[in-house]
Amino acid sequence: MEPSGKRERENKRGPSTEPCGTPRERGAVEDTESSGLTEKVRCDRTFWIVEDMWSSVLLGLFLLLQLLDFTRTHTQEVHREDYKYGRQGVEEKPFCSWKCILFTIQWPGGFCQSLDRENLCQIPPSINNWTIHGLWPLKAFGCCNCWPMFQSDVQELEAQLDELWPSLLTITTSFHFWREEWEKHGVCAACVEGMNSPLRYFQICLKLRQQFDIYKWLQDAGITPSCDRLYKVAEVDEVLAPHLGDKHEIQCVTDSKGRQVWFQVKIPLSRNLTLGCDHPGDDDGPGPGRRWSPGHPCPPDVPFYYLPIDHEQPTRPCG
Numbered sequence: 001m002e003p004s005g006k007r008e009r010e011n012k013r014g015p016s017t018e019p020c021g022t023p024r025e026r027g028a029v030e031d032t033e034s035s036g037l038t039e040k041v042r043c044d045r046t047f048w049i050v051e052d053m054w055s056s057v058l059l060g061l062f063l064l065l066q067l068l069d070f071t072r073t074h075t076q077e078v079h080r081e082d083y084k085y086g087r088q089g090v091e092e093k094p095f096c097s098w099k100c101i102l103f104t105i106q107w108p109g110g111f112c113q114s115l116d117r118e119n120l121c122q123i124p125p126s127i128n129n130w131t132i133h134g135l136w137p138l139k140a141f142g143c144c145n146c147w148p149m150f151q152s153d154v155q156e157l158e159a160q161l162d163e164l165w166p167s168l169l170t171i172t173t174s175f176h177f178w179r180e181e182w183e184k185h186g187v188c189a190a191c192v193e194g195m196n197s198p199l200r201y202f203q204i205c206l207k208l209r210q211q212f213d214i215y216k217w218l219q220d221a222g223i224t225p226s227c228d229r230l231y232k233v234a235e236v237d238e239v240l241a242p243h244l245g246d247k248h249e250i251q252c253v254t255d256s257k258g259r260q261v262w263f264q265v266k267i268p269l270s271r272n273l274t275l276g277c278d279h280p281g282d283d284d285g286p287g288p289g290r291r292w293s294p295g296h297p298c299p300p301d302v303p304f305y306y307l308p309i310d311h312e313q314p315t316r317p318c319g
Contacts, residue, residue, distance in 0.1 A: 096191035098140045100277035103208050103267045104133040109225060109307040110263040111168050112314040114253040114294040121314045122170045124162075128309055129215050132165040133264055134181045135205050140188035147190070149182045151175055153198040161202065164209045168314075178202065192271060204273070214265060217243055223306065227318035230303035231262070240265070245276040251295035252304050260304035263295045 107130055112121035154161060154175075167177040186201040195201045218224070221239040223231060233250055240248060249266040270277040298304050310317035 096140075096188075098137040098188065098191075099271055100138045101189060101269050101271070101273075102134075102136045102138060103205075103212070103269055104136065104264055105130045105209065105212065105214065105267075106133040106168075106264040107262055107306070108168055108314070109309045109317055110253060110261045112317075113255040113261045113307070114263060115315065118315045120170055121168060123168060123309055123311050123314045124166050125311050126163060127166055127311075129164075130209075130265075131168070132205055132209050134185055135189060135201070135208070136185045137188040138268075140185075142184050143188040145183070147187050149179045149186075149198045154178065154202050157199070157202050157206065160206050164206060165202075208267075208269075208273070212244065212267060214240065214243075225306050225308035227305075227308065229306075231306055232303050233298050233300045236262075247276045247278060250298045252298040253294050253296070255305075260298060260302050262298065262304050262306045 108123045108127055112123070115121050151158075161178060162174060165174070165178065167174040169177075182198050182201060186195070186198060189195045189201055190197065195204050217239055218236070223236060223239060236250055237246075240250075244265070244267050247268045250262065251264045251266065252260045253263045255261050267275070268277045269275060308317050313319075
């Protein structure tokens with residue numbers, strides 16, 4: 001029969017709840033008041049040392065995550081500054097070395113002829129003029145994915161963009177079209193101070209579209225959309241060259257009947273947006289900067305159609 005004093009001490013210490021196990025597991029030699037106190041201090045010290053080690057590990061992981069997050073944020077800010085000023089340190093970024101940029105406008109009546117399915121095309125009722133296709137730096141494409149665009153970025157321009165830069169596809173909203181153009185081409189154009197944000201990029205595009213009023217110039221010269229009348233490249237060039245210079249390109253598509261149909265006009269500009277940029281190697285040929293387009297230069301010896309816009313039957317404007 002155990003002494004009552006020992007049982008009382010056992011109950012007071014509660015050996016089953018001690019963090020380091022029983023005195024025997026800790027190497028205790030005797031179950032006395034003094035040895036029990038010594039072992040308890042040793043046990044408590046071991047417990048807190050282990051706990052402090054885990055705290056240090058967790059703190060280290062937290063600080064590492066904070067450092068990674070700061071590095072990522074700082075890198076994004078550096079990218080933004082690089083775009084803003086067109087530089088990385090002292091040297092210019094490779095995709096900021098472009099010299100020419102294409103401003104491309106499209107004729108909705110011709111655009112719909114480029115699609116392989118009738119239900120893909122839509123022309124909003126308010127659209128009766130040439131619309132913007134894009135502003136594309138040559139030999140620069142998809143330069144960075146670190147500059148997202150949000151609808152709030154162009155909210156103040158939305159009414160003008162809807163009028164001059166609408167989506168003509170049933171499967172694409174206008175904002176999706178704008179955002180895609182920014183992500184593919186705008187971030188490359190952003191190397192230039194005046195285009196170094198989504199808002200500024202689209203403001204420049206709208207100004208260029210208002211500057212190049214092709215519909216009015218053609219109409220004043222008697223060149224109007226028609227289902228019957230055919231035009232030649234030379235007579236259209238004669239009207240446009242005084243306004244666009246001699247470097248512009250008239251593009252056609254081949255419709256389902258094998259006819260040449262006027263589709264769009266490409267207007268080359270220099271980095272400061274003056275007309276007639278001509279730099280060797282900056283053509284729109286194969287390479288990472290090439291923009292896919294169903295259009296091709298209108299054959300100079302083959303007359304083409306300048307089809308009217310039909311909002312009800314956009315792909316069959318002439319029945």
